[in-house]
Amino acid sequence: GGSDDGESNGDTGNGEFEEQSWQFVTEELQGEVQYEYAAEFANRISEKTDGAITVEPLEFGALGSEVDQAQLLQQGGVELAVMSPGFTGNQVQDGQIFSLHYFFPSDQEQVQEVLTNSEALNQDLRAKYEEHGISPLSYWTEGAMAWSSNAGIESPDDWSGLNIRVQESPLMRETYAAYGATVQSLSWDELYTALDRGTVDAQENPIFFIQSASFHEVQNTVTVSNHNNYVAMTTVNTDWYNGLDDNVKEVVDETVAEMQDWVFEEQTAQNQEGINAIEADTDNPTEIIELTDEQIEEFREVAEPVHQYYRDEVSDIDQDIFDKLQEEIADVMGE
Amino acid sequence: MLATLLSIMIVLLFLNFPMMIPLMLAPVVVMLIFNPNLNMDLLMGQLLTGISSSVLLCVPLFIFAADIMTSGKTSNRLLDFIGSFIGHIRGGYAVTTAAACSVFGAISGSTQAAVVAIGRPMRDRMLKAGYKDSSAIALIINASDVALLIPPSIGMIIYALAAGSGVSVGDLFIAGIIPGIMVFLAFAIYSVIYAKAKDIPLAERQGWGERWKFFRKALLPLAFPVIIVGGIYTGIFSPVEASGIAVLYAFILEVFIFRTIPLKKIPSIALSTGLVTSAVFVLVAGGQLFSWVLGYARIPQQISEAVLGTDPSAIYVLIVVSIFFFIGCMFVDPIVVILVLTPIFIPAAETAGVDLIHLGIIITFQAALGSATPPFGVDIFTASAVFNKPYLEVIRSTPPYILILLLIGVLLIFFPQLSLVLIN
Amino acid sequence: MKILQWVDKAFMKLEEFILSFAIILISFMIIGNVIAREVFNSGAFYFAYEVSQFAIVIATFMGIAYAARKGRHISMSAFYDFAPFKVRKVMMIIINFVASIFMFILAYFSYSFVMFEYNTGAVTTSLELPRYLMGVFIPIGFLTAGIQYLRNTYINFTAKAKDTVYIGIDAPDYNDQKKKQDIKLEDINL
Ligand code: NA
Numbered sequence: 046g047g048s049d050d051g052e053s054n055g056d057t058g059n060g061e062f063e064e065q066s067w068q069f070v071t072e073e074l075q076g077e078v079q080y081e082y083a084a085e086f087a088n089r090i091s092e093k094t095d096g097a098i099t100v101e102p103l104e105f106g107a108l109g110s111e112v113d114q115a116q117l118l119q120q121g122g123v124e125l126a127v128m129s130p131g132f133t134g135n136q137v138q139d140g141q142i143f144s145l146h147y148f149f150p151s152d153q154e155q156v157q158e159v160l161t162n163s164e165a166l167n168q169d170l171r172a173k174y175e176e177h178g179i180s181p182l183s184y185w186t187e188g189a190m191a192w193s194s195n196a197g198i199e200s201p202d203d204w205s206g207l208n209i210r211v212q213e214s215p216l217m218r219e220t221y222a223a224y225g226a227t228v229q230s231l232s233w234d235e236l237y238t239a240l241d242r243g244t245v246d247a248q249e250n251p252i253f254f255i256q257s258a259s260f261h262e263v264q265n266t267v268t269v270s271n272h273n274n275y276v277a278m279t280t281v282n283t284d285w286y287n288g289l290d291d292n293v294k295e296v297v298d299e300t301v302a303e304m305q306d307w308v309f310e311e312q313t314a315q316n317q318e319g320i321n322a323i324e325a326d327t328d329n330p331t332e333i334i335e336l337t338d339e340q341i342e343e344f345r346e347v348a349e350p351v352h353q354y355y356r357d358e359v360s361d362i363d364q365d366i367f368d369k370l371q372e373e374i375a376d377v378m379g380e
Numbered sequence: 381m382l383a384t385l386l387s388i389m390i391v392l393l394f395l396n397f398p399m400m401i402p403l404m405l406a407p408v409v410v411m412l413i414f415n416p417n418l419n420m421d422l423l424m425g426q427l428l429t430g431i432s433s434s435v436l437l438c439v440p441l442f443i444f445a446a447d448i449m450t451s452g453k454t455s456n457r458l459l460d461f462i463g464s465f466i467g468h469i470r471g472g473y474a475v476t477t478a479a480a481c482s483v484f485g486a487i488s489g490s491t492q493a494a495v496v497a498i499g500r501p502m503r504d505r506m507l508k509a510g511y512k513d514s515s516a517i518a519l520i521i522n523a524s525d526v527a528l529l530i531p532p533s534i535g536m537i538i539y540a541l542a543a544g545s546g547v548s549v550g551d552l553f554i555a556g557i558i559p560g561i562m563v564f565l566a567f568a569i570y571s572v573i574y575a576k577a578k579d580i581p582l583a584e585r586q587g588w589g590e591r592w593k594f595f596r597k598a599l600l601p602l603a604f605p606v607i608i609v610g611g612i613y614t615g616i617f618s619p620v621e622a623s624g625i626a627v628l629y630a631f632i633l634e635v636f637i638f639r640t641i642p643l644k645k646i647p648s649i650a651l652s653t654g655l656v657t658s659a660v661f662v663l664v665a666g667g668q669l670f671s672w673v674l675g676y677a678r679i680p681q682q683i684s685e686a687v688l689g690t691d692p693s694a695i696y697v698l699i700v701v702s703i704f705f706f707i708g709c710m711f712v713d714p715i716v717v718i719l720v721l722t723p724i725f726i727p728a729a730e731t732a733g734v735d736l737i738h739l740g741i742i743i744t745f746q747a748a749l750g751s752a753t754p755p756f757g758v759d760i761f762t763a764s765a766v767f768n769k770p771y772l773e774v775i776r777s778t779p780p781y782i783l784i785l786l787l788i789g790v791l792l793i794f795f796p797q798l799s800l801v802l803i804n
Numbered sequence: 805m806k807i808l809q810w811v812d813k814a815f816m817k818l819e820e821f822i823l824s825f826a827i828i829l830i831s832f833m834i835i836g837n838v839i840a841r842e843v844f845n846s847g848a849f850y851f852a853y854e855v856s857q858f859a860i861v862i863a864t865f866m867g868i869a870y871a872a873r874k875g876r877h878i879s880m881s882a883f884y885d886f887a888p889f890k891v892r893k894v895m896m897i898i899i900n901f902v903a904s905i906f907m908f909i910l911a912y913f914s915y916s917f918v919m920f921e922y923n924t925g926a927v928t929t930s931l932e933l934p935r936y937l938m939g940v941f942i943p944i945g946f947l948t949a950g951i952q953y954l955r956n957t958y959i960n961f962t963a964k965a966k967d968t969v970y971i972g973i974d975a976p977d978y979n980d981q982k983k984k985q986d987i988k989l990e991d992i993n994l
């Protein structure tokens with residue numbers, strides 16, 4: 046993390062905290078990972094400050110779209126937010142690095158290790174966001190992405206000729222073109238119906254989300270592809286954070302650090318529940334396809350040129366962050 | 381705060397301010413008074429958010445398609461065809477009007493377009509057949525409500541937007557079909573009884589040769605609903621794309637096949653559509669501003685708890701929702717009412733286990749009913765302008781229709797399957 | 805005076821072109837996207853929704869002034885319609901003047917919003933165009949609407965408006981028409 050000059054005070058625990066209340070906005074609904082994160086965060090802060098500081102978790106939608114929420118945080122309308130780099134990608138282009146396929150490890154524990162410890166992310170990328178008044182205090186995963194389709198995706202060739210719905214961007218077009226698939230833009234509200242009726246052939250999301258949005262009802266297969274991760278950031282308004290008393294800042298930092306393990310377990314549990322629920326839904330049978338290491342290697346080979354495309358062609362990308370993160374990932378994967 | 385918000389809104393509305401003014405002025409003033417520290421940029425951003433949903437693209441496109449067809453001869457072709465089959469039965473002209481409004485409703489998303497396209501030619505025919513003007517107008521206003529229930533429907537598009545992700549416009553469209561047919565049948569039955577009671581003379585029965593001729597002329601316009609509903613149902617295209625296809629079809633039909641519209645007239649039809657689009661979307665943008673301020677102040681939770689308590693039953697929620705929307709739409713444009721009230725009731729409806737598609741049908745139905753109901757339903761003023769008739773003359777014969785619609789409204793509340801059976 | 809009339813006419817033509825072109829552009833985009841996907845299995849119209857979004861924003865905000873000129877904004881005229889001439893005249897002057905002031909205030913607020921968007925450097929997802937390019941039409945729209953409402957106020961004081969209330973400069977109140985002419989679809993609100 047950033048500032049560590051608050052340690053000298055050492056008056057956390059039973060120290061005096063001013064009465065405050067903060068709002069913590071999320072991009073998800075009650076019961077889903079982000080909201081539960083905010084609720085748990087609220088409990089811990091309240092406990093550590095003997096109830097002096099209350100945090101109010103807010104569901105998605107109460108205050109507008111994802112873009113609105115990012116602006117709300119920037120303008121100080123709320124103090125804290127969980128946001129995904131995908132939605133702030135239109136301010137900080139480097140946020141797109143999380144959407145590269147097979148750039149991060151496919152092993153979830155290793156992903157968690159990179160997100161928690163990477164300097165490229167927690168210092169360099171953080172500094173990029175801070176230019177916009179947003180401080181990401183931590184990065185965590187809500188689960189690896191999976192593909193749902195009727196085609197049963199097991200190798201890059203299976204993508205040939207398929208239409209996939211993802212959040213449209215030049216990088217995503219390049220990524221899926223490498224497999225021979227076409228990205229179709231389609232509003233999220235229309236996706237369930239579009240999958241049901243074959244308007245598009247596939248979509249990507251974490252397992253828990255595929256289950257809660259009932260996409261498995263209208264798809265024959267779900268491929269546990271681990272091609273990238275649904276990354277979320279715990280963010281605060283930079284000016285607000287810098288203006289906090291040292292003891293309060295310390296409590297925030299400490300809680301954010303503790304939450305890393307908590308949220309990793311929470312998302313693992315929710316994604317496992319998702320898989321169980323999909324398998325238990327015998328009215329809508331869905332084959333769960335787990336990729337072998339060899340199959341993943343096949344995908345990685347096709348995806349790698351796109352990493353270079355991202356590094357060299359996508360505008361406003363900080364190549365140093367890319368290179369540094371690539372090394373850090375290689376270290377974790379023991380290459 | 382809520383009191384300030386509502387008083388500004390109501391006073392300016394009743395003073396005949398353009399609705400966009402109170403809709404944006406009230407939240408801005410309330411924010412300046414109660415949250416002076418909040419950056420106004422956040423509110424302005426809502427104006428963009430409000431009109432950024434891609435589902436909204438249906439609105440200008442369906443209006444454009446209807447405008448092209450209204451400028452052409454489509455409505456007359458439909459009327460001649462339907463009339464040749466049922467014109468001769470007891471109350472035939474009235475039944476034809478109801479049927480034509482339903483069919484035209486399947487092309488157009490708005491009740492007002494149906495009033496203009498079907499109402500004008502049909503009123504002349506009904507007057508000639510011996511109907512009183514007030515009863516012809518009352519039928520036209522109320523039968524045009526079907527336009528909002530049968531896909532495509534602008535009310536449903538706005539509801540899906542206000543209800544948030546997870547409510548599919550395609551499903552709403554399909555769910556509206558049975559209620560729409562119910563309204564048509566009820567009006568048809570009433571028309572037959574009325575014609576018997578008033579002893580309206582019968583029209584001449586048309587021969588099969590004539591019928592065949594009118595059928596051939598109406599065949600292509602009749603394919604319209606088949607293409608739209610069929611396309612959405614089979615998944616060839618989404619509702620937004622269906623609206624694009626509707627434009628393409630209307631364009632090919634009127635410009636190249638029937639040759640009723642010269643190509644160079646298309647820009648001026650588009651201008652008329654663009655003008656309506658701007659007037660409506662300014663309200664949608666302002667509606668988002670208004671609801672955002674409500675949400676920021678946590679007002680929906682307060683209202684919902686005050687009106688519904690903490691653990692309402694599904695039926696109770698639907699009845700309260702119906703009353704709010706019915707009364708709201710008697711005074712204010714349905715688009716505004718749906719945008720502002722829907723987010724207030726959605727959380728309670730979800731807790732009570734109400735299906736959101738069912739809720740959408742109830743809301744759209746009440747919005748249609750409210751806009752045809754005196755004192756201030758907007759359809760009444762449209763009709764007053766289109767037919768150049770005084771207000772009292774326009775509303776004189778509406779009570780029986782409103783009773784029929786209220787009855788159907790009750791049926792829709794108690795039998796969710798009427799809305800849901802086609803999607804399940 | 806001649807030159808002012810010419811500017812006025814030119815601006816109205818521009819507004820008409822924008823509204824008309826926006827609707828035709830959206831039609832092209834949405835139809836093109838379906839045909840590209842269903843017939844050619846291609847994503848060539850990937851920008852369809854983004855371009856349409858731009859068109860909608862431009863039509864919406866650039867249309868405010870035009871709709872004000874034509875007296876076409878949706879309002880609840882039940883009480884107004886029953887009022888006598890003098891009351892209607894005073895009401896219309898107040899309505900247009902207050903609307904004008906409020907439009908200028910919104911123009912100022914939304915200008916600040918656009919500057920905020922400009923400073924974030926945010927871009928759109930498909931075409932990677934700066935997001936502020938969309939927002940910039942909000943203050944422009946409010947500004948032109950403010951000017952239009954001011955003109956709507958003024959016209960009610962002129963000799964031309966001696967026995968007619970003007971809702972907009974091109975929209976005499978239909979309550980004052982001796983012989984109400986036939987009303988066309990484009991004269992009625994949705
Ligand atoms: Na399935």
Ligand code: NA
Binds near residue numbers: 484490533
């Ligand atoms: Na309709």
